Each structure stands twice: as C-alpha cells, then as structure tokens.
Amino acid sequence: MIEGAPGHDAHVAQMSLTLEAVGVRYGRTEVLRNFDGHLAAGEWLGLIGPNGAGKSSLLRAIVGLVAYSGSIRVGDEDLATLGRHRRAGLVAYVPQDPVVPSDMTGFDYALLGRSPFIGYFGSESRTDRRLVADTLERLGLASFADRPMGTLSGGERQRLVIARALVTEAPVLVLDEPTSALDIGHQQQALELVASLRAEHGLTVIAAMHDLTLAGMYSDRLMLLHEGVAVASGSVAEVLRPETLAEFYGVRVTVHHDPDGTVVVIPRRHDLGADLRVGDPGS
Amino acid sequence: MGDRVDRGVLAIGGRRVWWYAGGTVLVLVAVLAGTMIGPAGPVWWRVPLAFAERMPFSPIDSGVSSAEWNIIWQIRMPRVLLAGVVGAMLSVAGASYQGVFRNPLVDPYLLGAAAGAGLGATIVFTVGRSATANWPVDPAPTVAFIMALAAVALTYLVGAAFGVARSGVTLVLAGVAMVSLTTAVQTFLLQRNSEVVREVYSWILGRLSTATWGDLRMVAPYVALSTVVLFAHRRHLDLLRVGDDEAATLGAPVARIRLIVVVAATLGTAAVVAVSGLIGFVGLVVPHIVRLIAGAGYRLLLPMSLAVGAGFLILADIPGRVLSSPAETPIGVVTAFLGAPFFIVLLRTRSVDR
Numbered sequence: 001m002i003e004g005a006p007g008h009d010a011h012v013a014q015m016s017l018t019l020e021a022v023g024v025r026y027g028r029t030e031v032l033r034n035f036d037g038h039l040a041a042g043e044w045l046g047l048i049g050p051n052g053a054g055k056s057s058l059l060r061a062i063v064g065l066v067a068y069s070g071s072i073r074v075g076d077e078d079l080a081t082l083g084r085h086r087r088a089g090l091v092a093y094v095p096q097d098p099v100v101p102s103d104m105t106g107f108d109y110a111l112l113g114r115s116p117f118i119g120y121f122g123s124e125s126r127t128d129r130r131l132v133a134d135t136l137e138r139l140g141l142a143s144f145a146d147r148p149m150g151t152l153s154g155g156e157r158q159r160l161v162i163a164r165a166l167v168t169e170a171p172v173l174v175l176d177e178p179t180s181a182l183d184i185g186h187q188q189q190a191l192e193l194v195a196s197l198r199a200e201h202g203l204t205v206i207a208a209m210h211d212l213t214l215a216g217m218y219s220d221r222l223m224l225l226h227e228g229v230a231v232a233s234g235s236v237a238e239v240l241r242p243e244t245l246a247e248f249y250g251v252r253v254t255v256h257h258d259p260d261g262t263v264v265v266i267p268r269r270h271d272l273g274a275d276l277r278v279g280d281p282g283s
Numbered sequence: 284m285g286d287r288v289d290r291g292v293l294a295i296g297g298r299r300v301w302w303y304a305g306g307t308v309l310v311l312v313a314v315l316a317g318t319m320i321g322p323a324g325p326v327w328w329r330v331p332l333a334f335a336e337r338m339p340f341s342p343i344d345s346g347v348s349s350a351e352w353n354i355i356w357q358i359r360m361p362r363v364l365l366a367g368v369v370g371a372m373l374s375v376a377g378a379s380y381q382g383v384f385r386n387p388l389v390d391p392y393l394l395g396a397a398a399g400a401g402l403g404a405t406i407v408f409t410v411g412r413s414a415t416a417n418w419p420v421d422p423a424p425t426v427a428f429i430m431a432l433a434a435v436a437l438t439y440l441v442g443a444a445f446g447v448a449r450s451g452v453t454l455v456l457a458g459v460a461m462v463s464l465t466t467a468v469q470t471f472l473l474q475r476n477s478e479v480v481r482e483v484y485s486w487i488l489g490r491l492s493t494a495t496w497g498d499l500r501m502v503a504p505y506v507a508l509s510t511v512v513l514f515a516h517r518r519h520l521d522l523l524r525v526g527d528d529e530a531a532t533l534g535a536p537v538a539r540i541r542l543i544v545v546v547a548a549t550l551g552t553a554a555v556v557a558v559s560g561l562i563g564f565v566g567l568v569v570p571h572i573v574r575l576i577a578g579a580g581y582r583l584l585l586p587m588s589l590a591v592g593a594g595f596l597i598l599a600d601i602p603g604r605v606l607s608s609p610a611e612t613p614i615g616v617v618t619a620f621l622g623a624p625f626f627i628v629l630l631r632t633r634s635v636d637r
Contacts, residue, residue, distance in 0.1 A: 063532045088534035099526035103579050107292050108521075115522055116534040121515050126293055133288040145288040168533070 009134035014041035014202040015171035021070035024057040031057045032228045042202040046209055046219030050249050053225040055208035059176045063093040074172055088116035092165035096177040102150025106160050109149055113167035132167050139163055155186025162193055175207035191218050212265040216240055236263050306590025313597040317363035320601050324354035363597050365494040369555040370565055370596025372506045374588040376548035377566025379513045382520035383541045390567040391552040394458040398465040399434025400556040401487050403427035405469045408483050409476040424557040431553035489560040489615030491600050502554040509551025516544055520581040562615045564622025
C-alpha cells in the first residue's frame, strides 16, 4: 500500500467454490459431463486440456453465461438461485480476449467493475470511485488511469481487466486463458498480479490455461479435461506426466522437474531421434 | 500522476459542466439564427429586438409590425423548434441504437422505423384518401407513426424468433429484410398510383417547411418520454460497450436493456419521422461528431448529441429556405448532402469506436 493513502481499496471475503455434477450442453452436443470439484477458499485450480475439452464451457457456466445442470456454489450460496448482481459480486471473470473500448480511460474501465453494486438507475458513488483509484494505485496501475485503453499494450490492458475483476470484490476469480494473447513477459506480469492478489486477499482462483508450464507454476492443483470429462486430477507433478499428456494431447513431451519444485513441460519433435541418427556418423 | 491517480476522477460529472454550457450556447445561437433568416419577414437584425420588445416591462420598440411578428412567431419559430426537436431526437436515438448494437454504422432507421412511416404515408396518399376523409386527426402522420412502430415491432419479433437475446446481429439482419419488404410494398403502391408519386416523395423527403405549433405538440410527449428513458440508460450503454458477455458477468440484464432502449428510441424516432419525414444521416453523423470532440462515453454522448443534433438540424434547415427561394430544398436533401461527404471522411479516419 502506498504510504499515506487511506485503505479504501478492494476488500474481499474468502469463500470456497464447489461444483457438483456440472454438465453443459449446446443443443444435442454435451460439452461437459458430470464435473465435480471443490476449491477451498484461497485455492488456485488450473484447468488444462486440449482445445474443445470443455474448459471454457465450465468457466462460462460458473460466471452464468451458459445454462448448466448440477450445482455450483460459492460458500453456501447456490449461484443458480442468486440475482445477477449478487452473482456478479461473488464471481469475477477475466476473459481471454476482452472487448476493450479504445477511448475509454483505464479508470473508467476499471470502474465498470463496480456495476454489480449500483442500482438500475443509479450511478457510481464517490466511494466507488475512491475504491477504484486506491486499487489502481496499489496495483501500480495509476499511470494508466487517465490513458485511453486503446493506447495501452495488451499486457497493460489485461492488468486493467484484472483490476476491474478485483474491484468487484468477488471472492472467486475465473480466468479463461487470461494470458494466451500476450508475450511471455506480459504473461508473467499478469499472472504475478493475480498470484499476489490471491496471496493478499485469499482469492479463490479457477483458471483455464494453455501453457502447461505456466499452469503448473501458478496452480495448487491441476485438472485435465478431455472431451468434457475430467480425466486426471491432482498435484502438478501427478497430472503433468509424459504418459498422461501423450494420451490426451497426442504430444511427445519431456517433463523436467526443477530442484525448486517447478515442473517444466518441453515439447519434443516427433522425428527428433531420426534427425540425430542421420546427423551422427558414429551410429 | 505516476504512482497516484489524479483525484479529479473522484468528482462526479465535474468536467461535464463546460460541455453542457457549450451545448446550450450552440442551441441558443442556432435558434436565434433560425428565426432571423428567411425569404420574407423583417430585416434580420430587428428579430432579436422583436423578442426583446415582448419581454415583460420592455422599453424597446423594435419597429417590427404585427404581420412581421406573425412570420417570426407562427412560421419560423415552430419550424426552428421542430427542427431542433427532430434533430435532437434522431441524434439521441442514433447514439443509443449504436450503443445497444455496438455498431457505429447504425442509424435510428435501422429496424424499419422510416420505411414503415414511408409506407404508412404512401398508403394514406394512394388508397386511403377516401377512407380517412372523416378522420378527426391528420391521417398521414398518424398512420405513419403507427406503421413505423408496427414495422419495428415486426422486426423485433422476427429477430427474436432467431435468438435476439444473445446477439444484436440477428435483429439487424431482420431489420434489413423488413426495410426491403416495406420498400417493395411502397414501390408497388406507387407504381399503381403514379399520380401521387410527387406528393408522397415530398412528404417522405422531409417537411419542416410546413411545421406548426400543432406538430410540436403532437411529437413533444413521445420525444420527452423517449429522451428521459434513454438518458436513464446512459450507464448501461457504457457497460454494454464491453460486449454482451462481459456486461452480463458484471450483473447487467443485457437483453432487457437492449429491448428497453430499442423501444424508447423507436418511439421517439417514429414520432419525429411521422411529422417531418425521412431526414437522413443526422442520427448517424451527429453522434460521431460528438464522439470525435467529446469522447464516446455515453454520460456525455447522449446530452451532447441532443444539443449538437438540435443545433445541426436548425442550421441545416436555413440554406434550404433561402437558396432556391421561393421553392424549398427538402431538408432531407440538405442533410444527406452535408452528411454523405462527412461520412466518407469518417470512414477514412476511422478514429471512432463502437
């Protein structure tokens, strides 16, 4: 926190997320079957799986964008029984490719996160504005407050999207491939921001991620989805195994365990061995 | 700046006051210019004096005869005010339509309001003359108003049948189909009754020239209701700028907001189209002018569109009455003539945002 600044920034209650027998279908196609999961308050669950595995559908069910069967609860509250505003105050969403109005200032953009707390004909109070200003300052995003979003880089924008999610003060943060449009430096910045917010506020995070190494670095646990079914679940080391990844992604990888516990997934070329043989006259 | 947020953001609407003042001045200047200039009537500089003379306890003698005052008050003033109301309504409705459809190229006639009104007027002029002879109200605007609302309602029903709740695109496509259908019926009727083609076209092309205080009284309640409802949804229109999905996750009832805004904007548009005909480009171009000078946030965009739209149409109506005097250039022609080139420049710069 910045010295002298009064503590008006986002305050989040800690809550768990429970999913029971969650299913999603689009017409006749069942894209998610019988998904069970429980995230303790403050836990980070990483969702991995090939394209079309049902990760996004699960996340869209949690934020209320698609109809689902089964039940999704935050704390003791069943999301299906809640009004839009209450639900929006419990679950915040960071999409993969957010729609960003290019001439809206960073401040006004983050201020949209206060919408769940404003009556139909109301407008943002001074308290809402102060909360957003203080939050931007604490996240080191103050210099973007009066800049149009269109002038910011992809990574800067994504950090403002995360700030918008934080000012909803929702205890559960839903990230749908939040960094797949960013370069590696901005990926790290954005994920570090989420990680520090989680450490500070005890946010419960469920994130679909493309990059397996990054997913492993930031998640407490991983779940691997394949064709709408959770096929592997457990610690990072348990899920990120070459046989598992080969079976469900159809890839050849080497999994390297760093001494500090980081699991690194390295893709291998299928014909690498053949190349080596050709290039090596001794064999 | 730097690591602090400028505390000016805490003030709610503080910076908007100057914009409102500027908009008010623009409208007043336009009204004054609109009442001063015309083919008949007193010398232009006597007009402000004539207004001053009629203030309570005024010592001024403007030298304006009562016949000349009648020209100012019974002919020019209703025309100027109607131009203002029509311009304001089309601009506010256009900005709102652009917001709920998140498409900068949308105008308030998109869903068939103008086409429906045109068909309504055509029906009255062709087959409905005898049927409406005994009506207590002027049949053309009344039928035009009803047909405008009917056309948009039909568009909405067709669009809704294919899932309007999730996307505005189906609605826009349904509107395109509705406009084509309506225009086809209108053309067919005109082919069969070619003697009224001239009458129908001068009705459709914009008729501020025949404006009366009665016209103003007729549209005022609809325009007022429409404007109040649209202004009440300014924050929602800003929220919709991040797309349906994200707005929904922030607690916005997206489909309901879209329906309310479309109904309100259509009501006002239908009312002004019924009395003034089809005045093109205002509802498209004015919101974009305002976006370029004042930004695209709806808090400011709607009130400024109201002011700039009113000022623009009042001023655009002036050349029409003097250039080809004593004949009148239809206002719809003037706005399209000014609007089309602007539109092309706009497409080139592309500095506008949804």
